[in-house]
Structures are given as C-alpha cells and as structure tokens.
Amino acid sequence: MTFDALLLSRLQFAFTLAFHIVYPSFSIGLGSFLAVLEGLWLLTRREAFQRLYLFWLRIFAISFGMGVVTGVVMSYQIGTNWAVYARMTAGVLGPLLAFEVLTAFFLESSFLGVMLFGWKRVGPGLHFAATCLVAFGTLVSAFWILSANSWMQTPAGYGVLPDGRFVATDWWRAIFSPSLPQRFAHMVLAAYLSTALMVGAASAFQLLRAPNQPESKIALRMAIGMYFVVAPLQFFVGDYAGKQLPAGQPAKLAAIEGFWDTKAAQDFHIVAWPDRARQRNDWEVSLPKLGSWITTGDANATLRGLKSFPRADQPPSFLVFWSFRTMVGLGLAMIGLGLWGGWLWRRRALERTRLFLRATILMGPAGFVAVIAGWITAEVGRQPWVVYGLMRTSAGVSPVTAHEVSASLIGLLVVYAVIFTGAVLYMLRLMAQGPVPATAPSPEARAPGTALAAVPEEPEP
Amino acid sequence: MSLDLPLIWAGVIAFAVLLYVLLDGFDLGVGILFAFAKTPADRDMMMASIAPYWDGNETWLVLGGAGLFAAFPGAYATLLPAFYLPIFLMLLALILRGVAFEFRHHGRRRGKALWTFFFSAGSIVAAAAQGLVLGGFMHGVKLADGQFVGGPFDWATSYSALVALGLICGYALLGAGWLLIKTDGELYGQARRWARAAASLVALLLAAVSLATLVVEPHVGARWGWTGAGFDLARLARLAPIPLLGAVGLAILIIALRRGSRRWPFVGAVVVFISGYLGLAASFFPYVTPYGLTYLQAANAPSALGLLFGGLVFILPVILGYTVWVYWVFRGRTAADAGYH
Numbered sequence: 001m002t003f004d005a006l007l008l009s010r011l012q013f014a015f016t017l018a019f020h021i022v023y024p025s026f027s028i029g030l031g032s033f034l035a036v037l038e039g040l041w042l043l044t045r046r047e048a049f050q051r052l053y054l055f056w057l058r059i060f061a062i063s064f065g066m067g068v069v070t071g072v073v074m075s076y077q078i079g080t081n082w083a084v085y086a087r088m089t090a091g092v093l094g095p096l097l098a099f100e101v102l103t104a105f106f107l108e109s110s111f112l113g114v115m116l117f118g119w120k121r122v123g124p125g126l127h128f129a130a131t132c133l134v135a136f137g138t139l140v141s142a143f144w145i146l147s148a149n150s151w152m153q154t155p156a157g158y159g160v161l162p163d164g165r166f167v168a169t170d171w172w173r174a175i176f177s178p179s180l181p182q183r184f185a186h187m188v189l190a191a192y193l194s195t196a197l198m199v200g201a202a203s204a205f206q207l208l209r210a211p212n213q214p215e216s217k218i219a220l221r222m223a224i225g226m227y228f229v230v231a232p233l234q235f236f237v238g239d240y241a242g243k244q245l246p247a248g249q250p251a252k253l254a255a256i257e258g259f260w261d262t263k264a265a266q267d268f269h270i271v272a273w274p275d276r277a278r279q280r281n282d283w284e285v286s287l288p289k290l291g292s293w294i295t296t297g298d299a300n301a302t303l304r305g306l307k308s309f310p311r312a313d314q315p316p317s318f319l320v321f322w323s324f325r326t327m328v329g330l331g332l333a334m335i336g337l338g339l340w341g342g343w344l345w346r347r348r349a350l351e352r353t354r355l356f357l358r359a360t361i362l363m364g365p366a367g368f369v370a371v372i373a374g375w376i377t378a379e380v381g382r383q384p385w386v387v388y389g390l391m392r393t394s395a396g397v398s399p400v401t402a403h404e405v406s407a408s409l410i411g412l413l414v415v416y417a418v419i420f421t422g423a424v425l426y427m428l429r430l431m432a433q434g435p436v437p438a439t440a441p442s443p444e445a446r447a448p449g450t451a452l453a454a455v456p457e458e459p460e461p
Numbered sequence: 462m463s464l465d466l467p468l469i470w471a472g473v474i475a476f477a478v479l480l481y482v483l484l485d486g487f488d489l490g491v492g493i494l495f496a497f498a499k500t501p502a503d504r505d506m507m508m509a510s511i512a513p514y515w516d517g518n519e520t521w522l523v524l525g526g527a528g529l530f531a532a533f534p535g536a537y538a539t540l541l542p543a544f545y546l547p548i549f550l551m552l553l554a555l556i557l558r559g560v561a562f563e564f565r566h567h568g569r570r571r572g573k574a575l576w577t578f579f580f581s582a583g584s585i586v587a588a589a590a591q592g593l594v595l596g597g598f599m600h601g602v603k604l605a606d607g608q609f610v611g612g613p614f615d616w617a618t619s620y621s622a623l624v625a626l627g628l629i630c631g632y633a634l635l636g637a638g639w640l641l642i643k644t645d646g647e648l649y650g651q652a653r654r655w656a657r658a659a660a661s662l663v664a665l666l667l668a669a670v671s672l673a674t675l676v677v678e679p680h681v682g683a684r685w686g687w688t689g690a691g692f693d694l695a696r697l698a699r700l701a702p703i704p705l706l707g708a709v710g711l712a713i714l715i716i717a718l719r720r721g722s723r724r725w726p727f728v729g730a731v732v733v734f735i736s737g738y739l740g741l742a743a744s745f746f747p748y749v750t751p752y753g754l755t756y757l758q759a760a761n762a763p764s765a766l767g768l769l770f771g772g773l774v775f776i777l778p779v780i781l782g783y784t785v786w787v788y789w790v791f792r793g794r795t796a797a798d799a800g801y802h
Binding site: 110 | 513514516519522523524529531534535541542545546548552553556557559562563568576608609610761762764769773777783784790791796
C-alpha cells in the first residue's frame with residue numbers, strides 16, 4: 001500500500017468527518033432539548049427547568065463551538081483535497097451546500113450569540129425565540145447535508161455533460177433523492193438518542209452521589225422517556241432504510257451482511273470474518289434464512305452476493321460488516337436500557353437502583369459511537385464510488401502532492417487531539433459539577449420570565 | 462429578460478468576502494491585539510467585546526467557501542489546491558482560536574494561559590495565512606486545461622509576505638477601532654494607542670503593497686497604466702477614485718483619532734479596507750483564478766446558478782436583517798459581566 005495523495009486524502013476526510021459528526025449530533029439534540037427546557041420553564045416557572053437550561057446551555061456552547069470550527073474545515077477540504085470531485089458534482093451539490101450555509105449556519109451562529117449573551121438584553125419571549133431558531137437551524141443544517149449525502153448515495157434528477165460534469169435537471173428529485181427521507185429521520189433520531197444518553201449519564205452520575213437532586217431526577221426521566229420511545233422508533237427507521245438497499249445499493253447490502261454468493265434464503269451472520277482476498281467468510285455463526293427475512297420480509301428471497309460484482313466494485317466488507325453490527329448492537333442495548341428504565345420508573349425504584357444508574361453512565365457515549373459506526377456503514381459501504389455507480393472516489397482527488405496532504409493530516413491530528421482533550425475535559429468537568437444553583441448568573445434577579453429581565457442593565461449610550 | 466447570473470454571483474461572492482474581511486477582520490484584530498493587552502481583566506473585556514459576534518462573522522468565510530463551490534466550481538477547484546498549505550494553516554489557526562472563546566473561560570490557571578496563547582497566536586497566524594493566500598492569488602495561479610498544475614509553494618513569495626504583514630496590521634487597526642467603540646477606561650486609552658500605531662503601519666504598508674502589486678504581475682501594472690518607467694495617466698485616471706477613497710479613509714482615521722472620536726476611527730478603517738479591496742478587485746477582474754479562468758469560464762451550470770439566485774434573493778435580506786438586529790441587541794459598551802457562564 002503506498003501512501004499517495006488519494007489514500008491520505010481519504011484518511012484525512014474520514015478522520016475529520018468522524019471527529020466532526022459527533023458535535024453536530026450533540027448540538028442537534030441539545031438544541032431541541034434546550035428549547036423544550038426553556039419552553040417548560042416559561043410555562044411552569046419551575047426553577048429546576050431554568051437550572052437545567054443554564055447547565056446544558058454551557059455544555060451546548062462547547063459542543064457547538066467544536067462543531068463550528070471542525071465544520072469550517074469540511075467546507076474547504078472538499079476543494080483542497082477533492083477538487084476534481086468538487087468540479088464534477090458542483091452542478092448538483094454546490095447549491096445544496098450553499099443553502100446549508102445560507103439557511104442554517106447564519107441562523108444558528110447569529111442567534112447563538114443572543115442565546116448565550118442576550119440574557120440581560122432581550123425579553124424572555126425573544127430569548128426563547130432565539131433558542132428555538134438555533135434548534136431549528138441545527139435541523140435545517142442536517143437536512144441539507146443529508147440531502148447532499150443522499151444524492152451521492154442514490155443519485156436522481158441529474159444529467160451528465162460531455163465533459164463528465166453532473167448537472168441537475170430536476171431539482172426536486174435531486175434534493176429529495178430516494179434515500180433522503182429515511183436518512184434524515186435516522187440521523188435526527190440518532191442525534192436525539194445520543195444526546196438523551198449523555199443527559200441520562202450526567203444525571204445518573206449526580207444521582208449516584210445525591211439521590212434527591214431535583215434537576216437530575218427530572219432530566220433522568222426525560223432521558224428515559226427518549227430511550228423508551230426513540231430507540232425502538234429508530235430501530236424501525238433503520239430497518240426501513242435497510243429494506244431499500246436491495247434495490248438501491250445491493251453491493252452495500254451484501255457487504256453489510258457478508259453475503260458472497262447470490263442465492264435464495266440467505267443466512268444471517270451474527271459473527272463472521274469477511275475475507276476479501278478469498279471472497280468468503282471465516283468463523284461464521286449464522287441463523288439460517290434470517291438474512292433474507294430481515295432485509296426483505298421474505299425468508300426465501302434471493303439476494304445478491306459480493307461475488308456478483310467485479311472485485312473493483314466491491315466495498316470493503318470487513319469494516320462495513322462490523323461497523324453495522326456495532327451500530328445495531330448498541331441500538332439494541334439502548335432499547336434494553338429504555339425498557340429497564342421504564343420498568344424501574346413505574347416501580348418508583350430509579351434512584352435506588354444503583355446498577356441501573358451505573359449502566360446509564362456506561363451508555364453515555366454509546367450514541368456517538370453508534371453514529372460514527374453508522375456513518376462508516378453508509379460511507380464505506382458506498383465505496384469504491386463517491387457518487388454511487390457513477391463516479392469513483394479515486395477519480396475525485398486534487399492535483400496536490402502526498403507531502404502536502406501528509407502535512408495537513410499531521411497538523412489536523414495534533415490540533416484535533418488538543419481540542420478534543422479540552423472539550424472532553426471541560427464538558428466532563430461541567431457534568432461532574434452538575435446543575436448546581438451557584439453556577440447560574442444570578443437567576444433570581446435577571447432570568448428570562450421575570451419582569452426585571454426586560455430592563456436594560458446599564459443606560460444606553 | 463435575462464439576468465447575467467455569473468456576473469451577479471461574482472458580485473455576491475465579492476460582497477461576502479468583503480463582509481468577511483470587515484467583520485471577522487475586527488474580531489481577528491482584537492485577537493491580534495490580545496498579545497499586547499496588559500492585564501487579565503483587559504483580556505477578558507476584549508474577548509467579551511467580540512464573543513457574541515465572532516461565530517456569525519466567521520460564517521461569511523464558510524459562505525465564501527461554499528459559495529465559491531456553488532457558483533464558481535472552476536475557481537474553487539483550482540484556488541484551493543493551489544493554496545493548500547496556507548489554507549490549512551488558516552483553518553488550524555481558526556480552530557484553536559475559535560475554541561478558545563469557550564475553553565479559556567473553563568480553563569483553570571494553566572489551561573487559561575494556554576488558551577490565551579492560542580487565541581492570540583491563532584488570530585495572528587490566521588490573518589497571516591489569509592495574507593499569504595491573497596498574495597499568491599494576486600501573483601496568479603499556474604493552470605493548464607482549467608486544472609491547477611503549479612507546485613505546493615508557488616504562493617511563497619516576498620510579495621505574499623508583505624501582503625500578510627499588511628493584513629495583520631489592517632486587522633489590528635479594525636480591532637482597535639472596535640475596542641474604541643466597545644470599551645472604557647484604561648482599555649480605551651490602550652486602544653487609542655494601538656489604533657494610532659496600527660494606522661501608521663497600515664498607511665505605510667498599503668502604499669508598499671500598492672506599488673509592489675503594480676510590478677508583481679504585468680497584467681495588473683498594465684491595467685493601472687504602469688508602463689515600467691512611469692504611468693499612462695489616462696488609464697490611471699479611470700481608476701483614480703479607488704486610491705482617492707483610501708486617502709479619504711486615512712484622513713477620517715487620522716482626524717477622528719486626533720479628536721478622540723469613538724466611532725469614526727472604525728469607519729475610517731472600514732473605508733481604507735474597502736478602497737484596498739476595490740483596488741485589488743479592479744486589478745484582477747474578470748479573472749476568478751488569476752490569470753487563467755474568468756468568472757464566465759469558472760461558473761457553474763445555469764440550472765445551479767438559477768436555483769441559487771432564486772434562494773438568495775429571499776434569504777440574503779433576512780440574513781442581513783437579523784445580523785443587524787444582533788449587532789443592535791449588543792449595542793453600546795461591553796458590560797464586564799456580559800458572559801452567561
């Protein structure tokens with residue numbers, strides 16, 4: 001294997017995106033969570049909601065900042081490292097990414113300032129509106145980026161110019177390409193679930209030390225409600241998305257399931273070691289016919305195997321097989337946590353069951369791991385194509401040297417290590433501290449929802 | 462009626478980049494001046510004066526990138542590989558500086574010192590890297606068949622270094638002007654001294670960069686009527702309003718600083734920047750990748766430009782509206798307890 005500009009650029013893109021995707025996921029979830037908290041507070045005037053809001057706002061600020069700085073890299077990296085891809089796909093993807101900036105990024109970044117620093121400057125209604133706009137912006141951003149990604153997975157509404165460039169011929173079909181609805185639903189639910197797991201973990205941590213802490217009791221119940229409802233829902237959305245694969249991306253499906261031969265009644269491999277060189281699996285532990293049933297609902301359905309694709313067109317099965325199982329395994333664990341939590345909640349035993357609190361802490365990062373695993377499944381499963389079936393990843397790389405890409409990759413590794421350490425350290429420090437009243441900026445005097453909030457702090461110039 | 466969409470988009474991108482330079486310019490400038498602040502309280506106040514805005518300001522840079530991709534993919538696909546190293550230098554610097562807004566607050570003793578360092582160093586390096594890109598851009602990009610075919614260090618010239626220095630001082634001037642509006646007391650006095658020093662350096666470097674630009678690339682010299690030995694006055698006269706505007710900006714700046722005005726030094730600095738920006742734009746237009754791809758050659762397909770334009774006419778006024786509103790919400794001096802922490 002030679003470390004040429006192509007391989008290094010792929011490594012760099014994979015690394016920067018896997019790193020980046022965690023923060024938008026957290027921000028999408030926290031944005032909506034904060035909007036709900038502030039809404040509940042304005043509605044009920046319960047101080048606990050205010051404290052929770054202020055507490056998670058500070059974690060949101062860190063997460064959002066991380067998302068912004070690592071996102072700027074993404075918007076330039078497509079040009080620096082994937083210039084040919086950029087030129088070829090701009091006719092379709094250009095407007096989608098530009099609309100993401102115009103409809104989402106400006107909204108989020110402008111109203112974030114009001115959300116964080118506007119406490120004493122705007123009234124409670126406007127502040128709540130700012131929170132809602134930021135939350136809305138995170139969802140709009142997810143829509144556009146997933147629209148672009150879905151087009152790369154299931155291209156539609158395009159034509160090809162004589163020089164190979166793609167142009168949109170039907171914008172509606174290009175934007176709402178066939179895999180967008182399930183992809184968008186899957187991503188947003190994943191973001192909500194990942195955030196709920198972090199909220200649950202932070203609350204459980206507090207409750208282990210102080211079982212009567214009111215804010216953490218509320219937040220833990222909100223989190224359990226999310227596991228209970230969203231985790232099974234996510235399972236069905238994911239299942240629906242998988243059922244579209246035989247028609248849309250059969251090679252990805254074969255790689256996910258470790259199918260090599262095309263046949264009826266495929267087995268489901270719980271465990272296997274897909275070996276690309278020998279075009280077979282080792283150490284299979286399988287359930288007969290279940291593979292066909294899971295994907296199509298018909299245990300005797302015929303599904304294509306990887307051998308029916310030229311070797312150059314096969315995605316790397318090992319990575320995809322295992323990333324998929326990681327995601328699904330964690331998803332099942334989340335469903336289990338929701339059932340367990342729901343049962344304990346009914347029996348009024350949540351705070352007493354220390355094993356459950358510990359399990360909830362352990363599951364804190366599970367959502368983010370599942371997000372990264374799911375992203376690997378979707379993107380590596382699309383290989384060797386960058387635009388499925390139409391343009392190879394290898395054809396998209398920039399005319400730059402391996403030395404340049406090595407330099408940028410090393411720089412990114414070092415800088416990301418530094419900021420990751422900072423973000424994790426400061427977030428965990430805040431979570432360990434918990435939603436204590438002392439950290440609120442004099443809530444009794446100047447909180448939104450109080451009459452004083454609308455009064456300016458100092459005379460205007 | 463048919464619209465000249467590529468030309469409109471050239472204008473939109475130019476507007477976005479100008480707004481970026483002015484807006485992120487002042488907050489990068491405050492970061493550059495951070496290194497010269499005397500007390501921790503001054504540093505806290507300086508950061509608080511830009512904290513609600515920086516994120517929105519930097520979004521214009523993201524629009525610059527995504528907008529170029531969307532409207533002029535030919536330019537996006539040649540400029541970014543050509544300036545690969547300085548662009549990554551800028552991105553890494555912006556990352557460290559961007560997270561410092563949050564992290565510096567959470568850091569304890571050593572952490573705080575580290576993020577203070579990254580905030581000012583990141584601001585300086587980001588400004589320098591932008592200057593190197595601009596210098597390389599004015600110098601021209603080697604193309605064949607619409608593809609970049611130059612080397613990784615084509616941008617590394619003494620001209621680029623001069624532009625980088627000029628941009629650092631220019632941003633510092635904008636930053637000092639911003640602090641004059643936003644601060645009081647000791648820090649205000651400090652900002653006046655910074656503004657004076659930066660204004661002198663900017664006047665000097667602006668003249669130096671302007672003259673150097675005439676000789677660095679024959680295209681540019683010819684456009685301004687520079688013959689190698691003297692000026693063709695008829696050609697120069699057509700573009701003369703641009704340097705004149707710069708002179709007006711400098712005059713506003715100098716008079717306002719003398720009189721102790723709070724707002725006008727910033728206005729003067731903005732006028733100087735606009736003049737410099739127009740001067741450069743007049744030098745390379747109609748190229749978007751100098752001096753090989755014009756805005757027409759680099760433009761995206763008509764269906765993409767059309768959709769973008771349809772969206773833009775609705776969205777851009779809204780963005781400008783709420784941006785102005787956010788600036789209005791945080792008008793006046795920055796309060797010492799402005800944070801939410």
